[in-house]
Amino acid sequence: MTRVRSFLSQPLVKWGLAGILVAFLAIVPMLAIDIPGVFPGPTYTPGTLQLLAFSMLIASLALSYHLIFGVAGLLSFGHALYFAIGAYGLGITLRHFGLELLPAIVVTFVAGLFVAAAVGALSLRVTGISFAMVTLAFAQAGSVLVRKNPGKLTGGDEGLALDTTHVPDFFIGVLQTKNLYWLCLGVLVLVFLVTSWFERSRAGHVVAATRENELRVRVIGIRPYFVKLLTFVIGGVLATLVGMAYLLLQSSATQKLVSADFTLTLLVIVVLGGVGYRWGAVIGGIVYTFLDQRLTAFASSDAVSGLPDILRVPLSQPLFILGTLFILVVLFLPGGIAGVGARLSRSRMRADEPRTVLEELT
Amino acid sequence: MSTVILLLITGLGLGALYFLVASGLSLIYGLMGVLNFAHGSFLTLGAFAGWELARRTGADNWLSFVASVLLGAVVGAVFAALTELLLIRRLYERHIEQVLVTVGLALSSVALFDGIWGTDPVYVSGPSWMGGTTDVFGASIPNNRFVLILAAVLVLLGIVLFLKYTRFGLIIRAGVENRSMVTALGIDVRRAFTVVFAIGGAAAGIGGVLAASYYGYVSSSIGGSLLIFAFIVTVIGGLGSLSGAAIAAALVAVLQQFANFYLGGTGDFVVVLLLAVVLLVRPSGLLGSKA
Amino acid sequence: MSDPILSVRGLSARIAGQQVVEDVTFDVPATGVTALLGRNGVGKTSTIKGVLGLIERRGEVTFRAGGSAVRLDRLRTHRIVQLGIGYVPEDREVFSKLTVAENLRLAERSSDPRREFVAELFPDLVARSNQLAGTLSGGQQQMLSLGRALINTNTLLLVDEPTKGLAPIIVSEVAAALAEAAKTVPVLLVEQNLQVVRQLATDSIVIEGGRVVHTGPAAQLLDDEDMIRRFLGVHGETTGAGATA
Ligand SMILES: Nc1ncnc2c1ncn2[C@@H]1O[C@H](COP(=O)(O)OP(=O)(O)OP(=O)(O)O)[C@@H](O)[C@H]1O
Ligand SMILES: [Mg+2]
Numbered sequence: 001m002t003r004v005r006s007f008l009s010q011p012l013v014k015w016g017l018a019g020i021l022v023a024f025l026a027i028v029p030m031l032a033i034d035i036p037g038v039f040p041g042p043t044y045t046p047g048t049l050q051l052l053a054f055s056m057l058i059a060s061l062a063l064s065y066h067l068i069f070g071v072a073g074l075l076s077f078g079h080a081l082y083f084a085i086g087a088y089g090l091g092i093t094l095r096h097f098g099l100e101l102l103p104a105i106v107v108t109f110v111a112g113l114f115v116a117a118a119v120g121a122l123s124l125r126v127t128g129i130s131f132a133m134v135t136l137a138f139a140q141a142g143s144v145l146v147r148k149n150p151g152k153l154t155g156g157d158e159g160l161a162l163d164t165t166h167v168p169d170f171f172i173g174v175l176q177t178k179n180l181y182w183l184c185l186g187v188l189v190l191v192f193l194v195t196s197w198f199e200r201s202r203a204g205h206v207v208a209a210t211r212e213n214e215l216r217v218r219v220i221g222i223r224p225y226f227v228k229l230l231t232f233v234i235g236g237v238l239a240t241l242v243g244m245a246y247l248l249l250q251s252s253a254t255q256k257l258v259s260a261d262f263t264l265t266l267l268v269i270v271v272l273g274g275v276g277y278r279w280g281a282v283i284g285g286i287v288y289t290f291l292d293q294r295l296t297a298f299a300s301s302d303a304v305s306g307l308p309d310i311l312r313v314p315l316s317q318p319l320f321i322l323g324t325l326f327i328l329v330v331l332f333l334p335g336g337i338a339g340v341g342a343r344l345s346r347s348r349m350r351a352d353e354p355r356t357v358l359e360e361l362t
Numbered sequence: 363m364s365t366v367i368l369l370l371i372t373g374l375g376l377g378a379l380y381f382l383v384a385s386g387l388s389l390i391y392g393l394m395g396v397l398n399f400a401h402g403s404f405l406t407l408g409a410f411a412g413w414e415l416a417r418r419t420g421a422d423n424w425l426s427f428v429a430s431v432l433l434g435a436v437v438g439a440v441f442a443a444l445t446e447l448l449l450i451r452r453l454y455e456r457h458i459e460q461v462l463v464t465v466g467l468a469l470s471s472v473a474l475f476d477g478i479w480g481t482d483p484v485y486v487s488g489p490s491w492m493g494g495t496t497d498v499f500g501a502s503i504p505n506n507r508f509v510l511i512l513a514a515v516l517v518l519l520g521i522v523l524f525l526k527y528t529r530f531g532l533i534i535r536a537g538v539e540n541r542s543m544v545t546a547l548g549i550d551v552r553r554a555f556t557v558v559f560a561i562g563g564a565a566a567g568i569g570g571v572l573a574a575s576y577y578g579y580v581s582s583s584i585g586g587s588l589l590i591f592a593f594i595v596t597v598i599g600g601l602g603s604l605s606g607a608a609i610a611a612a613l614v615a616v617l618q619q620f621a622n623f624y625l626g627g628t629g630d631f632v633v634v635l636l637l638a639v640v641l642l643v644r645p646s647g648l649l650g651s652k653a
Numbered sequence: 654m655s656d657p658i659l660s661v662r663g664l665s666a667r668i669a670g671q672q673v674v675e676d677v678t679f680d681v682p683a684t685g686v687t688a689l690l691g692r693n694g695v696g697k698t699s700t701i702k703g704v705l706g707l708i709e710r711r712g713e714v715t716f717r718a719g720g721s722a723v724r725l726d727r728l729r730t731h732r733i734v735q736l737g738i739g740y741v742p743e744d745r746e747v748f749s750k751l752t753v754a755e756n757l758r759l760a761e762r763s764s765d766p767r768r769e770f771v772a773e774l775f776p777d778l779v780a781r782s783n784q785l786a787g788t789l790s791g792g793q794q795q796m797l798s799l800g801r802a803l804i805n806t807n808t809l810l811l812v813d814e815p816t817k818g819l820a821p822i823i824v825s826e827v828a829a830a831l832a833e834a835a836k837t838v839p840v841l842l843v844e845q846n847l848q849v850v851r852q853l854a855t856d857s858i859v860i861e862g863g864r865v866v867h868t869g870p871a872a873q874l875l876d877d878e879d880m881i882r883r884f885l886g887v888h889g890e891t892t893g894a895g896a897t898a
Binding site: 532533535536539540542543544545546547548549550551 | 729740746749750760805
Binding site: 075122123125126129130132133134136137138140141144148260261264265267268271313314316317318319320321322323324326327330331334 | 461472473586634637
């Protein structure tokens, strides 16, 4: 048993297993796996592919938030803003600027980069709760902007539909869902790789050390501000990237994407998965999406509607169940899902201990 | 001129609402270091409770209105005290987890309100005088603004007197400054935590009933949308400072009204801008002592 | 010798995840003033805070009062203090936005506070009863901090550097007040000023590197220049003054 464990924790084996997993996920659209109660139909059907793709995007987004909250320890309440910039940015550049897909992506990416850098530079001048508030306030400004619908750009309450004129055919229509699925899988892999690379980089180590003990990092002559800003910006542009894929997959952006509730949902996902664990963010995102989806189906099912009011009312609200579940995890399962997994397998996938990192630096 | 007066008084009315939420937030943060995301839910539940009472007792009389405000206060206080006792207390001194628990409570309670009262707003009416207007120097001011301002002033006064003249008040003031020294004097500061939650919940509950009459409806999202502005007010005023919260509430709301009217509906932006400026120039807020 | 009032066995304490006290063992006798000594930063303050549960701690801390033994390491701070332990923190920690009277009133634990006793010791405080504590001078703040502890009838006093940063005349005033209090209650005193230690202390404990390296009668330690240099270092006038006094 211990031999299996040490075998599994070798880096080469870990990456090998991850590769096999990705390869498997890549051929899922050709397979007919059906898990009743979890999938709406066999895996080759557009409905199931759509749901899987969606869950991978939420997982990617959670990963980008993991960088900011889990690695850098920055409690941002405005992460939804960068995701929304991706979705709305791409939507607007395609519809109103009439750009081709690729240039539109580049423009949106730069916009995300710019906003993340500007907001990060400002809000990182304060720390702790004040930081949380400033990020929340900026996201709120974004939300107001979307709602106000300046120059009829964002579509206001109606939302913004994807203009498909300049989108290649293989991304359009229900029959092409598997292409979108592959796109989303690609986004997840990319975000995961960038996140792992960053956590292993020198900057990643420094920012993790800053989270544990800012003073000690200052003492060895590094200004934490810049590494924090770098982390914030990388997390932000990754979210923008995911937002663009979201627009292609869902064909529309709605103002719910900019809402404070959406950022809170991300927080819930990362905590549910396990703060500080990369795999936790991924699993949290996927579990959350499926729970949300399945609980919604469950809420409107006959099993629930037949219950007496005292049970029916709470059970018919997916968010009530998720919120309660979240509270229970915070109270009783501090490491979230990944924390339980790690305790069971003892193979630690967390960022290196900050102490050893500091020794490396000095 | 009459426009300026209208904007000013309406702004103060809105500021009163902000204050009713922010006062509790600020006290709770000041004493316990907890940013309470569930505070909006205290307000919403208070609003629904008030509405349930008002519609059963005939909304159009003062007795029923006053009773529903009081019920809102009691319901808010009980909800808040239970939150502290059952959730926050278990996570003593673990501030991030405490914030997370309040986030979870905010999400699940709003969903529960949706389940009970539906997602559509329910329209409320109060005593007919509240729906009328009064002429002040040529401006017709909706009467409910005066009620709001009066209520906020009474709540402010009540909290100030409580803090000044009771032993709990003494403990709270000392705890805001240095919590661990309070325990080192042999005082169980956690009992004061429950008390501040209850006070904050009561103020929010009153705010809920009054918000319903200000907006003319109750919905499950009423607390959440006020909460964001109350957060901003709390930070601008200085976390933990009650008078800071009062000043900032009036400032923010009046500014918001003027910007909405004279700068083409940019009130929310101006508020966010103000927050950014205050945090950059004076990170501890107007009257805050610690960042 | 009678049982010690406080027994500390293998106490370790952490601040922000960092070990600041390691496996400290010592006794505080049931009478007299015990001086807790050591160079700057060795963990004297942390030891006291560990005893009070103000920081994360491990190990056995037993308090013997009125014939019964209580394990302090299992109690929360307010319960420990309620057993009759008065605390005067380093840097005074008065509540600056409360008045002098409010600071004292907050500290009162019984229905029968010793207001006259405190008023006699520190007449200055009576005159300034409605002044905000934050506007008091350093010396006055120290007296208020002492007053907060002495207003209750305690069975043990923990006093952390009561003369730190005070003018010589105030130092002797504080020392006199402590001497008065020590007539009726045992004191664990952290003190850098060796003259004050000589004046008050009956016993001594020396900490180094987070551990106890010496215990014994205070006079014996103070008369041994070699030990003083070794344990308390060559830091400045206070040591010199104390050793030659
Ligand atoms: N908040 C903190 N974070 C990290 N280290 C701390 C903290 N507080 C104290 N320490 C460290 O703990 C050690 C012991 O501190 P402590 O205050 O107990 O020393 P002391 O003996 O009372 O010193 P002094 O004579 O200067 O008062 C010191 O090395 C100090 O740097
Ligand atoms: Mg000290």
